[in-house]
Amino acid sequence: MTDIRHIAADSYNYKTFDAVIVGSGPSGSIVARTLAEKGCHVAVLEYGGLVSPGAMLGPHQAAYGKALTSNGPADGNPWTACCVGGGMRFYNAITFRYRQADLSASQYLTTDMEIDWPITLQDLEPYYLEIEHLLEISGADGFPSFPASPRGLMLSDAMQELGIRSKSIPLAIRPPGTNKGCIKCSACDELACPTDARASVLARSILDDSALPGTISVIYGCFVNRIEMRNDGRAETLECYVPLSSELIRIPVERVIVCANAIQSAALMLRSKSGHAPKGIGNESGLVGRGLSFKISGYSVGYMEPADPSSGAFAPHWGPHASVYTDEFYEHNDVPCRFGGLIYEANFPSPAANVGRVRLHYIAGEEPWSHNRVVLDEAVDQHGIPCIRFEYRNSENDRARMNFLADRADDILRHLGASRVEREPSFQGKGGSHLHGTMRAGSDPRTSVVDSRGRVHGFTNIHVMDGSVMNFAGNSNPAHTLLANARRMAMSLK
Numbered sequence: 001m002t003d004i005r006h007i008a009a010d011s012y013n014y015k016t017f018d019a020v021i022v023g024s025g026p027s028g029s030i031v032a033r034t035l036a037e038k039g040c041h042v043a044v045l046e047y048g049g050l051v052s053p054g055a056m057l058g059p060h061q062a063a064y065g066k067a068l069t070s071n072g073p074a075d076g077n078p079w080t081a082c083c084v085g086g087g088m089r090f091y092n093a094i095t096f097r098y099r100q101a102d103l104s105a106s107q108y109l110t111t112d113m114e115i116d117w118p119i120t121l122q123d124l125e126p127y128y129l130e131i132e133h134l135l136e137i138s139g140a141d142g143f144p145s146f147p148a149s150p151r152g153l154m155l156s157d158a159m160q161e162l163g164i165r166s167k168s169i170p171l172a173i174r175p176p177g178t179n180k181g182c183i184k185c186s187a188c189d190e191l192a193c194p195t196d197a198r199a200s201v202l203a204r205s206i207l208d209d210s211a212l213p214g215t216i217s218v219i220y221g222c223f224v225n226r227i228e229m230r231n232d233g234r235a236e237t238l239e240c241y242v243p244l245s246s247e248l249i250r251i252p253v254e255r256v257i258v259c260a261n262a263i264q265s266a267a268l269m270l271r272s273k274s275g276h277a278p279k280g281i282g283n284e285s286g287l288v289g290r291g292l293s294f295k296i297s298g299y300s301v302g303y304m305e306p307a308d309p310s311s312g313a314f315a316p317h318w319g320p321h322a323s324v325y326t327d328e329f330y331e332h333n334d335v336p337c338r339f340g341g342l343i344y345e346a347n348f349p350s351p352a353a354n355v356g357r358v359r360l361h362y363i364a365g366e367e368p369w370s371h372n373r374v375v376l377d378e379a380v381d382q383h384g385i386p387c388i389r390f391e392y393r394n395s396e397n398d399r400a401r402m403n404f405l406a407d408r409a410d411d412i413l414r415h416l417g418a419s420r421v422e423r424e425p426s427f428q429g430k431g432g433s434h435l436h437g438t439m440r441a442g443s444d445p446r447t448s449v450v451d452s453r454g455r456v457h458g459f460t461n462i463h464v465m466d467g468s469v470m471n472f473a474g475n476s477n478p479a480h481t482l483l484a485n486a487r488r489m490a491m492s493l494k
Contacts, residue, residue, distance in 0.1 A: 002209045004050070004084060004218040008244055012217060017043045019255040019493075020238065022224045022268065025086020026479060027466040027486035028259030029201035030131075034490035036214035044207075045240065045251070046220040048082035056349075057081060057090040057190035065381055067263070068389035069429055077431040078263040078388050084220050085207075086261075087433060088200040088479065092189045092321035093172040094344075095137050096476035097128050101331055101339070102365065105472040108331075108339035109397070111367045113291050115472050118442050118452040119488075127484035127491075134206065135172040135199040137480075144178060146171045150312025151358055152323035152345045158416040164328045164408075169344060171320055172199035172479075182319065187351045189321035222249075225385060227256060227272040227281060227462065235462050241383055255461045255493075257454075259486065262292065262468035263431060266374045266438035267388050269449075269456075282439065282449040282456040282464075289374035291437040292392060293473040296402045297363040298426055299346060300409040302418030304356050313358050313416075316351035322361070329408060330475055336400035340364055341475040343409050358413060362405035365473035366398045368437050392429035434478055439468035454489040465489045 014020070018040040021028045032042045051060060060083065067076030080087030101107070103117040132140040139145040145168050148156060156166040173188070174181040174197045182188075182197040196203035209216040223241045228250070230236045237250040258265045266289040270280040282288050304313040325344030329335050341364025348354050372393070376386040394402075410421045442448030445457035454465040465486045467478060474481060 002207050002216045002218060004220070006049070006244070007219050007222040007242055010219055012043065012219070014043065014251050014253075017041050017217075017254065019257055020045060020251065020253045021257045021259055022238070023086065023258070023260040023264070023466065024084050024201070024207070024218055024220070025080065025259065025261065025466070026088050026201060026483050028257075029085070029206045030483050030486045031257055031259060031465050031490040032216045033206050033212070034487055035493065036209045036212040036216050039213040041215045042217070044216060044218045045222050045224055045238070046084050046218060047223045049084065049220050051083045051085070051089050051192045053192055053194040055192040067431060068377055068379070068387055070391055070393065074387070075430060076388075076390050078267075080261055080433050080435060084218060085201045089192050090190050091433070091479060093198045094322060094477040095135065095170050095172045095480040096342075098124070098474045098476065098481045099330070102472060102474040105339065105365070108337050109367050109472075111369050113368050113370055113471075114440060114442055114447045115368060117471050124481070124484050124488060127487045128480065130487060131480060131483045135204055136174060138171045138173065138175060139168060140170060144175050146173060146175045146320065146323060148323045149317060149319055149345070149347070150315065151317060151347070151354070154312050154416060155345050155358065155360070155412065156324045158412050159326055162411060162415055164326050164412070166324050166326050169322050169325050171323070173197055173320055184318040187317045187321065187347050187349050187354060188319060189347070189349045191349065223383075223385070224260070224268060225271060227268065229274050229276050231276070233276045233458065234460055241385065243383065253461070255463070257463045257465055259464070259466040261466055262435035262438045263374050263388060265464055265466055265468045267376065269439070270376050271386065281459065281462060284458065285446050287440060287447070287449050289438050290370045290372070291368040291440055291471070292372045292374055292390065293366055293368050293437040294392070294428065294431060295363055295434040295473050296366045296394060296398045296428065297361065298402060298406055299424040300360050300362070300406060300413060301422050301424065302358045302413030302416060303420050303422070304358060304417060305419045306356070314356055317347045317354035318351050321347055329405060335404050337397055339475070340401055340405055343405060343412070358416060358418065360409040360413060362402065362409050363477070364401055364405065364475045367395050368472060369395065374438050390429060390431060394428060434473065436467045436470040436473040436478065439464045440471050441469040442471070453492040463489070463493075
């Protein structure tokens with residue numbers, strides 16, 4: 001059984017590990033599992049701790065540092081979720097596959113950076129299948145579909161009447177009535193599932209090494225500050241800060257695989273300056289941290305008239321965050337640039353907050369520009385570590401594409417019977433979920449930081465295998481693709 005413990009209780013001989021992974025989120029966990037399947041002994045270092053079932057994201061994240069944003073204040077979120085298991089402990093379980101257009105978006109978008117991924121959808125296909133089986137994704141691999149919610153059915157009818165095709169969302173949640181299925185205990189979003197009906201790296205045993213030839217040791221309470229190298233450019237140790245004891249320790253490594261998220265991974269590389277890497281690891285061309293992408297997204301809320309109080313819109317919502325969507329405008333001639341995204345049901349986290357209101361989410365990948373980036377600020381935090389700062393702004397194309405999707409969402413809500421529709425304030429550039437693009441992948445070190453297998457150009461034992469290697473963020477939720485792509489890269493390691 002996987003050993004998960006605080007670093008203060010650590011008695012490991014780190015020299016016995018074949019690889020050390022930074023970050024225990026979905027990418028780090030699937031990489032650890034893949035290496036353990038190969039017989040490797042793997043250590044996973046995690047800053048955050050274990051999360052209790054039923055915990056909410058907001059209070060949990062309040063314990064961790066913020067990032068500075070373009071307008072100055074420290075109001076950015078440099079973590080999806082800082083904990084053992086990462087963002088999958090709190091996500092909404094939406095698990096779309098990407099499309100070939102997401103991997104070759106230069107046919108629609110043009111920026112000052114490489115946009116296309118150095119792989120094709122065919123390269124990801126076998127790993128998508130494996131992840132669908134591992135997570136028990138509804139409607140895939142023989143698993144039953146998750147039934148649409150009452151308000152999801154209403155939205156589906158409204159879409160169909162407008163000539164917009166609706167579909168069931170693939171969810172990594174066991175449906176009600178199945179073995180260990182969803183009990184609809186809340187409006188499921190930003191909540192650690194109390195029953196493990198919703199998939200996570202812990203609930204689906206991705207981190208469980210009990211049946212594997214290798215081993216996985218998860219060590220939390222440890223912030224990796226920098227990678228230290230030998231004179232020949234090989235990673236030798238990780239300098240780590242332990243907040244509990246306020247001490248710096250050094251952990252030897254044979255191979256280091258960074259899966260800390262697109263913000264933290266880039267910041268770690270920038271902090272790791274040395275004579276061999278004077279601008280930071282992988283930053284010879286000044287690309288580390290550039291191309292930061294959060295996805296352009298927003299919410300429209302329809303306020304319903306109580307003409308029919310028995311309708312689904314006037315009951316509290318219990319169950320998944322979303323159950324129906326449309327991809328009608330994913331690639332569509334009417335969309336600016338002909339490249340849009342998704343519109344889907346998006347219920348409020350509190351069941352009662354949904355009474356009389358119906359909410360839609362629209363989402364698309366933004367254009368990756370070099371001026372959108374992660375940098376290290378001159379200010380330091382209470383531990384003496386440089387603060388992270390986001391520099392980020394959307395392009396005219398981004399705004400036009402998002403406004404188009406927002407208008408279509410508003411049309412659906414009005415057709416549903418909303419007396420008024422309001423758009424929630426946008427928090428673009430604040431981070432949180434859906435982090436991509438700062439350690440870009442490609443064959444040319446002048447235009448990319450890592451190769452197609454995640455190895456940092458010019459370094460033999462330093463790899464990155466998280467969302468930071470995604471050149472275009474994709475027009476849908478990334479969890480499924482993060483797992484599949486990390487699995488693909490880890491399979492290539494010898």
